[in-house]
Amino acid sequence: MSKSLQKRLRVFTFAVVFVALLLTARLAWLQIYKYDHYLVQAENNRLRDLPITATRGEIRDRNGISLATNRPGFSVSLLDLDRKKAAEVIDYLSQTLGIEKEEIQEKILKQQYKRFAPIRIANDVSPEIVAQLEERAMDLPGVIIETQPVREYPLQTLAAHVLGYVGVIRDYQYEAMKAEGYRFTDIIGQAGLEATYEQYLRGQDGILRVETDRFGNRVRVLERTEPVAGSDLILTLDARLQDIAERALAQVIADLREKGNTQASRGAVVALDPNSGGILAIASYPAFNPNTFFQDYNEIQADPDKPEVNKAIQGTYPVGSTFKLVGAMAALEEGVITGNSRVTCLGVKSFFGRDRRRCYAGTAHGSLNVVGALQKSCNIFFYEMGYRLGIERLAAYAKDFGFGQVTGLTDLRGEVAGVIDSKERRSNFMPGDVLTATIGQGHAITPLQLANYAAIFANGGTHYRPYLVDKAVNSQGKVVYEAKPEVLKTLPYDEKNWEIVRTGMEAVTEIGGTGSVLRTLPVKVAGKTGSAQVSPGKISHSLFVGYAPAEKPEVALAVIVENGGLGGDGGVPVAKLIFEEYFAPQEEEA
Amino acid sequence: MFDRRLLRNFDWLLLILVCTIVAVSLLIITSTTINITGDPLYFAKRQLIRFAVGFVAMLFILSIDYTYFFRLAPIMYLAIVAMLVAVLFIGSKGGGAQRWIDLGFFELQPSEFAKLGIIISLARLLSAQEGNFEDMSSAIPAFFHVALPMGLVFLQPDLGTSLVFTVILFGMLYMAGLRVQHLLTYAGIGLAIGAPALWLLLKDYQKKRLIIFINPYLDPLNDGYQIIQSLIAVGSGGLQGKGLFAPGTQNALNFLLEQHTDFVFSAYAEATGFVGSVILILLYTFLILRILRLAFLAKDTFGMLVCIGVAVMMTFHILVNIGMTIGIMPVTGIPLPFMSYGGSSLMMNMMAIGVVLNIGMRRQKLMF
Known part of the structure; x- marks a missing residue:
């Protein structure tokens, strides 16, 4: 073989060795240097x-x-x-489960960056469909059925x-x-x-x-x-009381509508344990069924009565005469009156010179002390109190009782604070507006605030944080969360004055009181009725706040029937149904 | 008639290298096909039978003096062209191409056998022209000789195999004595004209393969999938590999595609790791160096050129196939010699080894 051919042959030899080295180098890179990287990918x-x-x-x-x-x-x-099979499988699932193909594809797309976890396509699938899918499991690679x-x-x-x-x-x-x-x-x-x-x-x-x-x-x-x-x-909720409250509210609203008040369609009830702040019942009418919330979603959204809103903590209302307890307490505490001070109601009276105010329907209540004024819900008496106190002092007491701020419920989201109408709130607050404020107009107050307010009267000045969850117990039976009654505020008022106002609240449910129908109950109820004017052409909201038994309060209650009329039309009947059933002599358990 | 000296000059080592690689291939084929049919050895058995047939073919080739092939070369060439024409009309399709002739018991892939036929016929053509490669134009007959079968293969379409023909042509022209600058000029002309023309002629899937090879993550779920999964298999094999029959491998779970045919090396590298991969590459390197040695020893230019052709062909196959599985070459359907499952490739390679051994065995002019 010639020299030049030998040289050329050597070139081939080098080429072969070069190829071997090239492949080896690349393999070393992949299998040694990048081993961890590829191992993770293989595991994934x-x-x-x-x-x-x-x-x-x-x-x-x-x-x-x-x-x-x-x-x-x-x-x-x-x-x-x-x-290769994706389209077929998606088609089949879409048909069988009744879900849009696009929806499935969107979910797959969403998971793309993390494609190693299963993508849930449908929840709570019926056993029939599960059986159908399992039969075809071989044709449906990648489809998994999980118990859920x-x-x-x-x-x-x-x-x-x-x-x-x-x-x-x-x-x-x-x-x-x-x-x-x-x-x-x-x-x-x-x-x-x-x-x-x-x-x-x-x-x-x-x-x-x-x-x-x-x-x-x-x-x-x-x-x-x-x-x-x-x-x-x-x-802390008592399902029995909750049930009673919901039925009572529904019953009274149905009755009102039957009697021709077609505006009555919403309401709320809050019942608190005045000795702890534990919530016993929260009813908001109308309600929804949480089992079918998403199926009913369009219906719920279209309902003008907004069933999804918890009116007990998110609805704010003028509260009418139920607010008079604030004026009574403020007047006594500030020494504007004593328990014996009397004001004569002639059915009409002028304040600030030309501001002429009337009692409800122009009724002349005659000479009243504060207990009588609460019992009859005399406007003139409380206008007089408001006049004497002035808005600053009235608003300060309203604040003491927890209005204009959240009551402190953290177990549910979205409790609203509401507002106390005052000079602080708006610059155009006129001197005469204090009169209106005293009888509960112009404020925005939640039913929960009202119940808390009733509880403060029931327990003599303690504002407990309202709460719903008593404790959480894990699957091993260990208590992992426990609520304790938490005092947020104590009102340092004179015990004598609490007594006077409570006497007035008890008088409300006696003969001659605005809530006298409550006198027939198995327990003594203390309370205050209210009727809050709303926009022209609308029937007033009907309210009741109170507690029972009066001598040893167990339940503090607030009721509002929106557009329910006078206190006696809505609030009181609801309270009556609730107390009647809740305090009915219990059958002995076997 | 069978001279003892023939046996003395027989390259046993070359044959042992071939048999070793085939033995390895039977193991990895079993590992990659164990669950495809009820019989875990179904594919391995079939491959073994083909090896046996190929071995017999090799023995047959050994029994004939290779100078006889010199005489047969024109007939071989015509037969190849005829088969390649036939496959375009009666070939069965697979993977977007028309490459096989169904013989009932065997799927014949004419383009595989064409490689060997071209090597032999081109060796005759070039050796006849011996010592006459001063002019650039001297290479033109060789170009025409290869262009016809290459064009037919390209029509199937099989870009990879047509490239194999080109590389064989250049390698053999170089060894025949064509000047390097002439070769480079031809290569330059070829690229200048060929590359744009090729791009126009290529099917979309072929173009995509060429692009995807550069960055498989452009399309990780479709065309890049095979490359990515192959890289993962090879890389995760690590230094020592996961074991031939280990559960939970890329191979066992079918993340690898074509893991017993074109991508057999991925499964092998996953199973045996860097150590196993390097051993296989060493086996191949020795195999080819052995063939080059026989080229050196060959008694005539024809024999030398045939050996060179076979060496170039195998080297190119190894480079492109393994390169494909480790992401340095585009995906083409070029099998790994003696490793990939497939009858035509194995038999052709056995026959090629037969021819090379034949040349080595008959390297001494016999005196009677």
């Missing part, structure tokens, strides 16, 4: 952590009655699909506004909560206690770590971490 390929949804904690009333519980159900999820506890409210609409409801996590919620381990298809508390106590109720999802092949078929189970159920909530 094959490992799927399927969540095992934890059972949500139950919610029970103070006597252990179940208000929110769970029933077994199924959800359908997708693991990443084989791209489904939230259930066994008493339907009862305490709907307190309990709230659960629903799929919304985008903005997911953004805020994903750090806590939420997945974008999780079901979370969306309102009421379900939302505020989400952290306690949710529990800890378990994990089923499986190995899957390219088609999403499960090859083997590698590891199983059991879920931990959420904590149960034990409420």
